[in-house]
Amino acid sequence: MARKSGSHGEITGPRILAAAERLIARKGFAAVTMREIAREVGVQAGALYLYIPDKQTLLFDLMRRHMEELLAAWEAEPKGETPLEQLEAFARFHIRFHLARPDATFISYMELRNLEPENFARIEALRKRYEDILEGILKEGSAAGVFRVPDTKLATMALIAMLTGVNTWYREGGRLSRERVERIYWNMVRRAVKG
Amino acid sequence: MARKSGSHGEITGPRILAAAERLIARKGFAAVTMREIAREVGVQAGALYLYIPDKQTLLFDLMRRHMEELLAAWEAEPKGETPLEQLEAFARFHIRFHLARPDATFISYMELRNLEPENFARIEALRKRYEDILEGILKEGSAAGVFRVPDTKLATMALIAMLTGVNTWYREGGRLSRERVERIYWNMVRRAVKG
DNA sequence: TCTTGATATGAACGAATGTTCAGTTAAACC
DNA sequence: GGTTTAACTGAACATTCGTTCATATCAAGA
Structure with a gap:
């Protein structure tokens, strides 16, 4: 299943930047994991790589x-x-x-x-x-x-x-x-x- | 063998702080590994724990x-x-x-x-x-x-x-x-x- | 209804992490 | 010379990391 609820196309890209900004500001870049960012967005870590290299x-x-x-x-x-x-x-x-x-x-x-x-x-x-x-x-x-x-x-x-x-x-x-x-x-x- | 050369008791403790300070200032705390610090001191990572908890x-x-x-x-x-x-x-x-x-x-x-x-x-x-x-x-x-x-x-x-x-x-x-x-x-x- | 294509999963990868510890070394003391 | 002891090694531990990928899902178009 792609997601638990909601539809596709709910602008995930921008939400990644927003979540990353919050987390990195709070904990520092090296201390933030991709899995943390993904969790904040409400997605699995692998999905981040559809939007960032x-x-x-x-x-x-x-x-x-x-x-x-x-x-x-x-x-x-x-x-x-x-x-x-x-x-x-x-x-x-x-x-x-x-x-x-x-x-x-x-x-x-x-x-x-x-x-x-x-x-x-x-x-x-x-x-x-x-x-x-x-x-x-x-x-x-x-x-x-x-x-x-x-x-x-x-x-x-x-x-x-x-x-x-x-x-x-x-x-x-x-x-x-x-x-x-x-x-x-x-x-x-x-x-x-x-x- | 404890060390390749030199004698024991050559103040390792202070050298740890000095090396850590240099490395952390350059790369950031989270990005510096204990092994890097140890290498800079000229010692194995485990030895650091004789001096710091x-x-x-x-x-x-x-x-x-x-x-x-x-x-x-x-x-x-x-x-x-x-x-x-x-x-x-x-x-x-x-x-x-x-x-x-x-x-x-x-x-x-x-x-x-x-x-x-x-x-x-x-x-x-x-x-x-x-x-x-x-x-x-x-x-x-x-x-x-x-x-x-x-x-x-x-x-x-x-x-x-x-x-x-x-x-x-x-x-x-x-x-x-x-x-x-x-x-x-x-x-x-x-x-x-x-x- | 069938196909398509984007979106996402979840398991897996090798590498690297902080920390522990049994064993080794060598200097210091009797 | 034998014993003690602090200093250190090197391997191992369980996690966690960034990233990849085969697979699944779903909305939209034909």
Whole structure:
């Protein structure tokens, strides 16, 4: 029997990615088995291979999707005119986007070393494109005398680390609203680079 | 035969921790096998169990040692008088300490989810003690009107994330000296919280 | 109604895992 | 020189891993 109940064609493919994302974020890629993922989807382990070639590709697909959605979401974002407005847009966008996808964010920062070299290079390339966005804003603002940053690359890494750090402690329904967190972080970012 | 060459009593215990730290930092706890660690030490896998009870304890020992050394090192650090001086001391200390121990730092931030609940709680307690040091400085400076931080807990998390982020990109012998990195980061920290 | 093709099962594969343990070695002590 | 003892080996244990595949099921088209 193919399944206990329900009909075929009930989109199993996407459910695999969703289940894998949840499990890998919680336990780590190496600690999650294909059988666990299958159980979460409600299917036997062998059935996973109708949708993915192997476990490594599953991880790569999750990370690539996350990075591509990140870049696409920024493209669709209202940018602002001045470097200061752009920096605020970026800071708020970064917090908002990553807080909305805690699992994917966690995986993309923690599981890099479980990617095979070629896959690693491709994810790193996407990440660099994202970092270049922030560095571009900082460079422009530096040239205009609005920002004072001795090293734009270093400032880029510092600000992204700080902003991504929100994910490690923020909890929905906690003491602070997302809007309030955004404002406080934006204030720290602004003051950290203000000329 | 016990060994191919050399004599017994050549401190194998510490070498296990050192090898495990290197390997786990590079490949992740779940992806490292006891046989790999043993090979790195130059011993058979069974011999590891003369020094450690099991793999989980090995991870816990690494993380506990790191956190305890961190707290002890801060105790031994010259503190400064004013909140501003204390904050500078903390920022520079944090960067210096963690850059000197990239493997242990990496493990302590990445492998928390591989700790069993009880071990996790103990490591988290140590981490909280460390975060409380920075929050204490921020609170004191806020009360004195030297700092302007709307929420000391949030600022603590933001600054620690930013400072620890140095480890993700800094490379010995790279473009920037450690002293220069320290100064630039300290400047950003100072401006981010200055009243 | 018969055929087709996608979807899924469940058993099986070899390899690898953490851990144990009876036996071996060699240095240290009497 | 004989005994003790800590250090270590190497084989074995029961599980579990990712992956494959012959087979079964079912919905849809002819």
